[in-house]
Amino acid sequence: MSQSNQIKKIYLLSNLFYIVNIFYIFFNRITFIMLENVLVLDNGAYTIKAEYGTAQQPRVIHNCKIARGKGDKKTFIGDQLNSCTDFSGLYYRLPFEKGYLTNWEVEKGVWDRIFSKEVFNCDPKNTNLLITEPCFNLPNIQRTYDEIIFEAYEFQSYFRTTASWLCIQNDTTSLYNDINFSAKPDCILVVDSGYSFTHIIPFVMNRPVLPAIRRINIGGKLLTNHLKEIVSFRYWDMMDQTYVMNEVKESCCYVSQNFLGDLETCRRNTRNNSILREYVLPDFSRNSQGYIREKKCREESYDQSDEQVLYMNNERFTVPEILFNPSDIGMKQAGIPEVIVESINAVLPEMFPFPVNEVDLQGLFYSNIVLVGGNSLFSGYKSRIEKDLRILAPTDFEIRVGMPENPITYAWKGGNNFITMPEFKEKLVTRSEYLEFGYNICIRKFGFGNETDDLSNE
Amino acid sequence: MSKKIDRRTVVLDQTTRNKNIQHHLNELERDNYAEVPELEIVSGTMTKPRRTVEVDTSQNRKTKARSKKELLRQLSVKRNLNALLEESKIDQFPPNIPTYLTVAAGKSRFPPRKFCSVCGFLANYSCKTCGMKYCSVKCLETHEETRCMKYTV
Ligand SMILES: [Zn+2]
Ligand SMILES: [Zn+2]
Numbered sequence: 130m131s132q133s134n135q136i137k138k139i140y141l142l143s144n145l146f147y148i149v150n151i152f153y154i155f156f157n158r159i160t161f162i163m164l165e166n167v168l169v170l171d172n173g174a175y176t177i178k179a180e181y182g183t184a185q186q187p188r189v190i191h192n193c194k195i196a197r198g199k200g201d202k203k204t205f206i207g208d209q210l211n212s213c214t215d216f217s218g219l220y221y222r223l224p225f226e227k228g229y230l231t232n233w234e235v236e237k238g239v240w241d242r243i244f245s246k247e248v249f250n251c252d253p254k255n256t257n258l259l260i261t262e263p264c265f266n267l268p269n270i271q272r273t274y275d276e277i278i279f280e281a282y283e284f285q286s287y288f289r290t291t292a293s294w295l296c297i298q299n300d301t302t303s304l305y306n307d308i309n310f311s312a313k314p315d316c317i318l319v320v321d322s323g324y325s326f327t328h329i330i331p332f333v334m335n336r337p338v339l340p341a342i343r344r345i346n347i348g349g350k351l352l353t354n355h356l357k358e359i360v361s362f363r364y365w366d367m368m369d370q371t372y373v374m375n376e377v378k379e380s381c382c383y384v385s386q387n388f389l390g391d392l393e394t395c396r397r398n399t400r401n402n403s404i405l406r407e408y409v410l411p412d413f414s415r416n417s418q419g420y421i422r423e424k425k426c427r428e429e430s431y432d433q434s435d436e437q438v439l440y441m442n443n444e445r446f447t448v449p450e451i452l453f454n455p456s457d458i459g460m461k462q463a464g465i466p467e468v469i470v471e472s473i474n475a476v477l478p479e480m481f482p483f484p485v486n487e488v489d490l491q492g493l494f495y496s497n498i499v500l501v502g503g504n505s506l507f508s509g510y511k512s513r514i515e516k517d518l519r520i521l522a523p524t525d526f527e528i529r530v531g532m533p534e535n536p537i538t539y540a541w542k543g544g545n546n547f548i549t550m551p552e553f554k555e556k557l558v559t560r561s562e563y564l565e566f567g568y569n570i571c572i573r574k575f576g577f578g579n580e581t582d583d584l585s586n587e
Numbered sequence: 588m589s590k591k592i593d594r595r596t597v598v599l600d601q602t603t604r605n606k607n608i609q610h611h612l613n614e615l616e617r618d619n620y621a622e623v624p625e626l627e628i629v630s631g632t633m634t635k636p637r638r639t640v641e642v643d644t645s646q647n648r649k650t651k652a653r654s655k656k657e658l659l660r661q662l663s664v665k666r667n668l669n670a671l672l673e674e675s676k677i678d679q680f681p682p683n684i685p686t687y688l689t690v691a692a693g694k695s696r697f698p699p700r701k702f703c704s705v706c707g708f709l710a711n712y713s714c715k716t717c718g719m720k721y722c723s724v725k726c727l728e729t730h731e732e733t734r735c736m737k738y739t740v
Contacts, residue, residue: 198621221618226668229687233662265687267675273662280658329692339685343692354615359707362733368620392708443707456699458615459608463695471692 169544174225175324187541216372228325258287286559292540298547304531316493322504341475384509385446466517496529505536
């Protein structure tokens, strides 16, 4: 069922294609690229999703350095966090600021670690790298990527693109339940809600429509921090417990389908409140995990244990609600469904390579929406977007919203798919090309607006 | 505790209230609640012993742009996103070229909802001093004791 297998099968079955491909390989400048020499690295602000081209799944590794402020003052880099058992009082050092790579000292520390024998055992000189960068990366930051990759690590070749573009290198039509032929749709709208922010990105014929892309300044980090703040104000002081609060968020929070109704339910007493959850905080001195416990009625809850319990009531859904109503915390931006409409309306027929009418165009986007990024994992996220879009979009449009099984690794999967296509070799810039032509070759091949050449600028 | 006296006499104007909201939104972007003890964390992956930097062997090499050492030294100079935004000069791009600065989504066409800053339920009232919302006398009391003017410098 895997998409990359499907692609590989198509190649093998189609003799003609196969022969053309062999010709291509022998007569072009880049020699044969073995998939085991390709490292696909989705460099997210929160986690790195990376593996060699021969793998089926990426490894997910924290993209940060963490130090413990007290006790042994131990530092954990990337995957080493898995060996950490006490998550209290940790200091984070993240390479990204508001979604952009600004701290190369931290990033290089993490990359040194993951390229080492301990993790990927990567020899850059013999490795072709496919790496992601954020949407609308700054030109000066892009230049630093080139320098680090070619001058500091000396990779054999590399291609830099956005995670959202890699997402649509998957067969997105398989995300919808209905029967269809699996031709790639001309229009796809990607909603990428990650750690730093949320982007709405319309693609036409595999290219992003840059003037129609929109960013909402809300991501998983802000949601965790907000939860941390309200919980600290209402119950326990958790301000120093980002790691724990992130776990609470992931296990308790959901997107409400009836916000005002759920808010009313939360006013009821424990017995009749179907929303209230009791989260037992981890006790690191006893090495215990946090978990949601069975609700206890008032009469039996005579303190028999020294468990610290967090009562998660309206916090469960008012936090993810910010993605849909940023104004709830005073941010002057519209929420995801409204911005989807705004973005689709910003795609104009004249941005198209062929004549198309505006209504058809919008219809194509509404029926090819793809949700990716960690925030998609909130239960109820997809159905709420569908529900809100049904209200906001013109009634005669079909609304089709798809979400991959794993919205976090979907970009990596798309990348893993893309490296089997002949276009991949065309996109790669080799180290010798870089040494000869400098940054300009990267600008030309990767596209200026970072998104492999923009459709509207032609 | 002198704040308590201030609260009764001072009324924040709208500009200050907006500034407080913005300050709060910036707070929500923080990686750490407490300041990071810088020295304890830098584990020296990029910083080489200082004296070797001075030994310049780049002359012997081919005309490569710069040495790896020099590159790493340049990159260890920390610049935040604002500094990089300024350096990128994307604010001077022609208006028809979309950039980081132009793609921020606009505001909602629906009016903002009002929630109690204490308990999180719907709120009908705003604090006369700071403008934060509250839903009941009980929550107003809590607000006055703990939150009111908290974000004011
Ligand atoms: Zn209240
Ligand atoms: Zn007040």
